[in-house]
Amino acid sequence: MIEIKNVTKQFQNETAIDYKDIIFESGKSYMLLGASGCGKSTLLNMIAGIISPTSGSVIIDGVNMQERSQKEKDKFRIKSIGYIFQDFKLINDMTVMDNIDILKLEGINTQGAFKLLGELGILEKKNSKIKHLSGGQKQRVAIARALVKAPDIILADEPTGNLNFAIGEQVIKELVRVSKGKTLIAVTHDERLGIYFDEIIDMNEMTSGMKDVISPKEVE
Amino acid sequence: MLKFALKNMAIKKVQIILIVLSIVISAGIGVLAFNVSNQVSDGITENAGYYSAIIGPSGSETQLAMNTMYFAEKPLGTIPYSVVSSLMQDQRVRSVIPFAMADSYNGYNVVGTSNEFLADKEIKNGQMFDNNATMQAVVGYNVAKYNDLKVGDIIYTSHSANSTETHTQGITIVGILRETHSSYDNVVFTQIRTLWEMHDHGEEGHEGHSHANVCAVLIKTKNDAYAGQIVSEYDDKIVTDEHNDTHTLQAIVPMNAVRGVLNDANNTKYIVYVLCAIILIMNIMIISIITLLNMYHSSKEISLMRLIGISMGKINLLYIIQNSIIGLISTILAFGVSRLCLLFMSDFVATYGVVLNMGKIYAFEIIILLGVFIISVLPTAIWTLVMSKKDSISD
Numbered sequence: 150m151i152e153i154k155n156v157t158k159q160f161q162n163e164t165a166i167d168y169k170d171i172i173f174e175s176g177k178s179y180m181l182l183g184a185s186g187c188g189k190s191t192l193l194n195m196i197a198g199i200i201s202p203t204s205g206s207v208i209i210d211g212v213n214m215q216e217r218s219q220k221e222k223d224k225f226r227i228k229s230i231g232y233i234f235q236d237f238k239l240i241n242d243m244t245v246m247d248n249i250d251i252l253k254l255e256g257i258n259t260q261g262a263f264k265l266l267g268e269l270g271i272l273e274k275k276n277s278k279i280k281h282l283s284g285g286q287k288q289r290v291a292i293a294r295a296l297v298k299a300p301d302i303i304l305a306d307e308p309t310g311n312l313n314f315a316i317g318e319q320v321i322k323e324l325v326r327v328s329k330g331k332t333l334i335a336v337t338h339d340e341r342l343g344i345y346f347d348e349i350i351d352m353n354e355m356t357s358g359m360k361d362v363i364s365p366k367e368v369e
Numbered sequence: 370m371l372k373f374a375l376k377n378m379a380i381k382k383v384q385i386i387l388i389v390l391s392i393v394i395s396a397g398i399g400v401l402a403f404n405v406s407n408q409v410s411d412g413i414t415e416n417a418g419y420y421s422a423i424i425g426p427s428g429s430e431t432q433l434a435m436n437t438m439y440f441a442e443k444p445l446g447t448i449p450y451s452v453v454s455s456l457m458q459d460q461r462v463r464s465v466i467p468f469a470m471a472d473s474y475n476g477y478n479v480v481g482t483s484n485e486f487l488a489d490k491e492i493k494n495g496q497m498f499d500n501n502a503t504m505q506a507v508v509g510y511n512v513a514k515y516n517d518l519k520v521g522d523i524i525y526t527s528h529s530a531n532s533t534e535t536h537t538q539g540i541t542i543v544g545i546l547r548e549t550h551s552s553y554d555n556v557v558f559t560q561i562r563t564l565w566e567m568h569d570h571g572e573e574g575h576e577g578h579s580h581a582n583v584c585a586v587l588i589k590t591k592n593d594a595y596a597g598q599i600v601s602e603y604d605d606k607i608v609t610d611e612h613n614d615t616h617t618l619q620a621i622v623p624m625n626a627v628r629g630v631l632n633d634a635n636n637t638k639y640i641v642y643v644l645c646a647i648i649l650i651m652n653i654m655i656i657s658i659i660t661l662l663n664m665y666h667s668s669k670e671i672s673l674m675r676l677i678g679i680s681m682g683k684i685n686l687l688y689i690i691q692n693s694i695i696g697l698i699s700t701i702l703a704f705g706v707s708r709l710c711l712l713f714m715s716d717f718v719a720t721y722g723v724v725l726n727m728g729k730i731y732a733f734e735i736i737i738l739l740g741v742f743i744i745s746v747l748p749t750a751i752w753t754l755v756m757s758k759k760d761s762i763s764d
Contacts, residue, residue: 199676220680227678238673242380247373251674254373254683294677 150175151196151302151332156205158191166191168205169355175210175301178325178333180343183352189336190235192352193304196334197230198222209302227255231295231331233324235307237287239294241280245271248279249294257298265293269323285316292320296327303328305335309342321345370683374690381663388659388745389699395652396703396741399645400734401710406641408725409718410631417627421596424452424603425585427617434626437468437585439552440478444470447582448618449610452603456586461595466587467561471568472526472536477512479526479557481564486587487546490553495520495544498559503566506540506559510548518542524557526567536567550715550724582610596622653744660692660748664756671756685753689746696745700738707734 151173158166166188173179181189194200195207198214207214209225217225226232239248249262266272269289271282279287288308295303308324309317317339325333325345335346343349378385416438425433426446435441447469456465466486472479480486484497487507494513498505508518518524523539540559548554565581590596603620610616667688674684708727715725 223675223678223680227680230678232677234676238676240380240670240673243376247376251373251677251679254370254674254679254687 150210151334152206152208153192153195154206154208156192156195156202156207158188158195158200159203168192171350171355173332173334175332176330177347178328178345179335180346180349181334181336181352182338182340182343182349183355185338187352189352190306193232193306193334193336196302197232197304198226227252227257228298229301231298231300231303233288233291233295233303233305233308235310237279237291239279239287239290242278244278245275245282245290245293248290249297252294252298259297261299262293262297265297265327266290268327269293285312285320288312288320289323292324292327301331303331303333303335305333307336307338309337309339314339314341318342370687370690374687374694377687378691378694384659384663385695388656388663388695389702391652391655391659392696392699392741392745393702393706395645395648396700396738397706397710399649399737400703401707402641402645403734403737404707404711404729404731405714405718405725407731408729412718412724413627413631414624417623420587420623421590421593422588422600422603422620423585423623423626424448424456424588424599424618424620427605427619430619430621430626431630433585433619433621434623435630436470437587438623440470440480440556441552444584445619446616447584448586448616449608450581450583451610452608452618453583453586456588456599459599461590461599462588463591464589467583468585468587469561469564469583471564471584472528474512474524474526474557475516477509477555477557479506479559479564481559481561481583483561487553487558490549491547492544493547495542498543500560503560503562504538504540505543505563506557507544507546508542508558509546509554509556511554512557513542513545518545520545526557538567649741656745657748660745661752664688664749664752668756681753681756685750685756688749688753692746692749693742696742699745700742703741704734704738 153168153171153173155170156168158168168188171192181192183189191200195202195214196209198217201215209229214222214225240251243251245266246262249259252259263272263275266275266289269292271286271289271293274282274286274290279290282290292305292308295305303324305324309320312320318341321335321337321342322345324335333346340349417434420438423433423437425437425444426448428445432442433445436444450467453465453467456462464485466483467481468486469481470478471481483500484507487497492507493510495507498507506524508524512518516524520542522542524542525535525537525539527535540557540563546553561583588596588599590599600620600622603618606618606620608616608618671684675681711725711727718725
């Protein structure tokens, strides 16, 4: 279970996001909807331990993320979190398998990669370089890399952002299918895809969005 | 980790080949210059130390040493054979070897001497000539090879390399030397009496020959002190031959003579070292800049790996492994290139009587290569350390 409690995030003392308390139950799939800048990606990054909240707590399975060291957060992210980034975060000059095998650096077993690539329909591309793949194929590689380590939590940041609706829908369907039994939190702005998720959370309602921080001088 | 490092290197192969080339050229030249200059210096000193003293006509001591030890330059002139006879009676002397360079065979020098002169040389075919006989010759490896000579053949020598007129008396080849990669490969060796007979034309004189002169006498004394005494006694000594002609002698310690040559060579050596050092420093800077630029361009890749959870420690290790591989390959190649160049240079250096040993490794060469290896890894280690300190993912 993931608990978001009284979390705020400030960026360079200029803007901030206030989150209402949110609970993500284990094994369920969530779709986070909301306008750009309402803090959806920031929330995913906080759950992944990539960034820390300015105040409040992100508690995962009873452990407060802020109490973990950076090393522990890294370890947690590599073992328990499968993160699908909006811009894929793949090494373009390397092959599909090399991009998945990169996880071996941290001792992750990637033997299930072929099966996953097969399920996602891109097994024949396993030796192709990323730069030779289409956007949809890259997205599938990113999904395969996120799921190959069998994480408990899957975070997907705009997984259909670079795709047209038809391909995006297919990717989402596959993502939900292969994530069955895991906690899936996917950020998207396309409401039509909501039918594939257990829950839809409108982040516009869950946050006060990006707002200017009033400096003490301005108060005076 | 190694497999991934190799794959990561493969995608930057052009950049890596340039880095490796840059290191190989600079380190290879440095190692080669150091090795050759030291081997030549050691080789010349070793050759010079073979004889305790050389006595010959007055003139340039370097010319006397170079002529008798490396068959280079022309002889200074001749001295009476009585000098040899007198030294043979000297109790301080262990061996006396007469030396005369006269005549030519197809451009190769003909040296008249005793078989002791070739005592440390190996005969490939046939046997050593007999000191008590005449008209026998042992030829150097190249003389036999390039003139298609074999044991039993008779050769006809001429007065000089430019002369087409040959002596009527032929010299029988009794032996062929094994290849030495030195100036000995290019010489015809015969008894000193053979040269006298060839130039005798029937006149009888001292020692039974009218031309009983030698160009020099090579001496091995029983100890170094005796060598000093003999040099003092014979240097500037005036002797008279059978025709009452006077000859002023010169006596040298060959080691001292070549030391002068080596001092000049050392100055050249230091210039080479300075040039190598400049090349090396420039390359250190180039390698560092290329590596740092490489790491800068890799920062996207590093942040990508950090985002998916690869620890900074593993990333550091990955890049250090990559640069260690580059450093290792470069230093091995630099060493290999230096040895290959050594092989090509060996024939040239052999003309100075020095055989370059491919297996000879000086401690300083290892230090140069080790230094190059460290330099190729150091910028990455510093970069990764800095990156660790300001890990972009931790806020």
